[in-house]
Amino acid sequence: MRNLLLYFLIILVSFKGFSQQAMNATEIANFKANVLEVSKNTHTMKCDFEQYKHLSFLNNDVKTLGNLLFKTPDLILWQYTDPINYSTLFKDGFIHINDNGKKSSFEIGTNKAFQTLNNIIINSLKGGTFEPQDFDSSYYQEAAHFIVYLVPKSETLSSFIQKIELTFDKSTYDVTEIKLIEQSDDYTKIVLKNKKRNATIPNAAFR
Amino acid sequence: MRPFRMQLFASLLLLFSLNSCSVKSLKDAQQFHSETTTCSNLYFSEVNEDYVYKATIAAYENSFSGMLIIKKIAHRKHRIVFTTHFGTPIFDIEISATTPYKTHFIIAPLDRKLIKSLLVRDFSTLINEQQPIESSFTTATQRIHRSKSEQGYTSYFYNSNTQLLEKITSGSKRKEKIRISFQSQTDTKATQIQIVHKNKPISIELTKL
Numbered sequence: 032m033r034n035l036l037l038y039f040l041i042i043l044v045s046f047k048g049f050s051q052q053a054m055n056a057t058e059i060a061n062f063k064a065n066v067l068e069v070s071k072n073t074h075t076m077k078c079d080f081e082q083y084k085h086l087s088f089l090n091n092d093v094k095t096l097g098n099l100l101f102k103t104p105d106l107i108l109w110q111y112t113d114p115i116n117y118s119t120l121f122k123d124g125f126i127h128i129n130d131n132g133k134k135s136s137f138e139i140g141t142n143k144a145f146q147t148l149n150n151i152i153i154n155s156l157k158g159g160t161f162e163p164q165d166f167d168s169s170y171y172q173e174a175a176h177f178i179v180y181l182v183p184k185s186e187t188l189s190s191f192i193q194k195i196e197l198t199f200d201k202s203t204y205d206v207t208e209i210k211l212i213e214q215s216d217d218y219t220k221i222v223l224k225n226k227k228r229n230a231t232i233p234n235a236a237f238r
Numbered sequence: 239m240r241p242f243r244m245q246l247f248a249s250l251l252l253l254f255s256l257n258s259c260s261v262k263s264l265k266d267a268q269q270f271h272s273e274t275t276t277c278s279n280l281y282f283s284e285v286n287e288d289y290v291y292k293a294t295i296a297a298y299e300n301s302f303s304g305m306l307i308i309k310k311i312a313h314r315k316h317r318i319v320f321t322t323h324f325g326t327p328i329f330d331i332e333i334s335a336t337t338p339y340k341t342h343f344i345i346a347p348l349d350r351k352l353i354k355s356l357l358v359r360d361f362s363t364l365i366n367e368q369q370p371i372e373s374s375f376t377t378a379t380q381r382i383h384r385s386k387s388e389q390g391y392t393s394y395f396y397n398s399n400t401q402l403l404e405k406i407t408s409g410s411k412r413k414e415k416i417r418i419s420f421q422s423q424t425d426t427k428a429t430q431i432q433i434v435h436k437n438k439p440i441s442i443e444l445t446k447l
Contacts, residue, residue, distance in 0.1 A: 082325065084307075084321065086307065086317075088317050089307070089309060091288060093307065093447075111323060114447045115292050115323065119323070119324075130303045191327055191345070213327060213343075215330075218325075219325030
């Protein structure tokens, strides 16, 4: 019986070791410094992504695949390839949409929520940090990852986003996952794969 | 013309006009007595199925695209969610045949009684599984069952050969207001759906993912 209790405690401690632990002030400062360094040295990025839309009442998450391109300061091409053919280009203050050949554009600046979402995406992809006036941040770590939670302060953004969860690879300080969690706890999770930083990407690719 | 002949002519004219004012799609149909008492729409009837569509909505001079997700969550109750392709929610509505609809979420610009009513009416027509038959008709290619609804009449058009539901129309006895067209291989899955408003420049195109 005593051995059983001991084994149980060992297992419990082991599990606790894998759970998230809040970072202290020094760890947060180190983390931010490293992420900023990565961000400063990132001029382009391309990667594949898997997007999962989770709704509590569905049997399965809705999965879409695609790839994205990023070039400083703020060019992003987000292309869905499966099961839809749809792309969104953030360029020169506009969002240009290509919906299976049908094109349309609108100005980001007129929509504050889009502007903020655009900045979140750029910062997440670059690995940059977020302004304290826009978000309340909390920092955690696990064995192989850092996790940052961002809770929006603006009423507009918080009406449809409860918090954003960013997962960073501990060895590279790369963002590997972006999770937009709604007030209902439903979420959209974007898993970034095959990331390549600073490959040559011509401006012509962003159209 | 003598007064009696004038009266007869006017009556005939009126009778002819009334008959001519029936909904165009039933114009050449022959009425028959159906032995079944209800007509079915099974395209959103399976509880184990997640119905996910790419949706393109054209409203007045605007057009936008996203994902429409429909789920039967209980008997005669469905959840209908529209999101951007990024996954951000636009609206999330629960429609039941027995209780008032419930809005789980809707973006501020759409949070208007008129818009919500339109959405609920359109999607109720789309997902409603069974309606009592008020009258039935046939044409060369279709069997049609008409049901009385709150908005007037809803007609269900089935292909005579395949028995598949091809179209639903809703409106008054004389005027069609909404037309929903289906393309499908089976009676439980529609691969393409078009919802068209006849009196407003609003249409929704759905492609099954």
